[in-house]
Each structure stands twice: as structure tokens, then as C-alpha cells.
Amino acid sequence: AQSVTQLGSHVSVSEGALVLLRCNYSSSVPPYLFWYVQYPNQGLQLLLKYTSAATLVKGINGFEAEFKKSETSFHLTKPSAHMSDAAEYFCAVTANTNAGKSTFGDGTTLTVKP
């Protein structure tokens, strides 16, 4: 069984400030972890993924995430927020015992204030 908890359904930051979106997971087997971004009326776009290689993963648009097994966390960060980062972000976990069936968190809406 696998599950994802995203802490904070809404996060608001000022432009240029640090972005931190939290994700904790539960998985009975070693997980693969993903962060997706969703803009209004669009599909999900992959930001980055962890697949048991380096624990610090760099993605697109300056985002990165660190896999911490001891904390069962995979938080998403970006040093400096940009207005275009305003969107909804989803964390997802996939157990490596199936063919890619992903379990998603409920999402975090990021607002960037000028």
C-alpha cells in the first residue's frame, strides 16, 4: 500500500522568496517519487522524479527536491519564487512492484505575491 500527504493545501510566498512545498509518503516497498505541476485547464507536467539514484533531485524551472528516507519526505523547494510559479503542485508515489500506477497527494496551490 502507498499513500501521500501534502501538508498545506495553500502556500503563499512573495516573489523572490523561498518556496517550500511539503510531501510525506508511505510505501511498503522502496518508492519512486514525483512532483508534478498543473496550470489551470491543463494536464499535469512532470517537474522532477526520484528513482533511487541521487537523493537530491533537480528538476525544471529551478525546482529541486530531496528524498529523506528517515523522514519519509520528499519536499519541493525553489530558492526564489517567480510569478510564473503560481500553480497547483502534486506529489506522487509509485511502488516499484507495479507498472507505474501512481498515488497522488491532494495538491498544494502556490500563490506568488508581487
Place this chain on the structure above:
Amino acid sequence: GAGVSQSPRYKVAKRGQDVALRCDPISGHVSLFWYQQALGQGPEFLTYFQNEAQLDKSGLPSDRFFAERPEGSVSTLKIQRTQQEDSAVYLCASSLEVGTGNEQFFGPGTRLTVL
């Protein structure tokens, strides 16, 4: 290159009607997934195809939901006798290969509203 496309983008159905939602995956992609996304929630897995074989349908909420991918390319999700609780965005995703670490490419979704 073309991404995953879905049609229609919006569908309004009266309760009790049957609907069919279409997904055109990226050409050559082996894996195809359907997800249901209720308002304010993350996507929830419905079913998975590897080529034309439906290998996992554990997420289909009832026997009113049926999916097919007869030629291993285009897929259709059919909902019979729609109910108000079926209102959601239905997302399709495809992946080039089989495997849990492969990126899934998502379509824009079909927003179904059941009145």
C-alpha cells in the same frame, strides 16, 4: 511533437446518460493510464493498459465504468448511467515503456459534469 490529447474537453450529461471519453496517447507509447480527479483533490488511479491489454482495473469505482484500448493506441473510457458523483476531470496519461520510473505524460483532461 503532439502530446496526449483528450476529447471532448468538456462534457455535460444528464444523470442516467452514457458517456464516452477518448484519449489519444503519444504515438508509440506502450503504457496508458486513466485517472479521475475530483474537485480539490489529486488524481486517483482508475485503470492501466499495456498495449491493448488491460492489466489493472482496480481503481474503477463501479461496473458502470469500462475502458478499452483495442488496438493498443487510442483508448476510450465509458461511463454508463452517469451519476452526479461521476462529475470530475478524467485524465489520461501515457508512458513510453513499462516500468515504475518512467515519466507519464498527461493530457489536458475531460471535465465531466453530470446534472
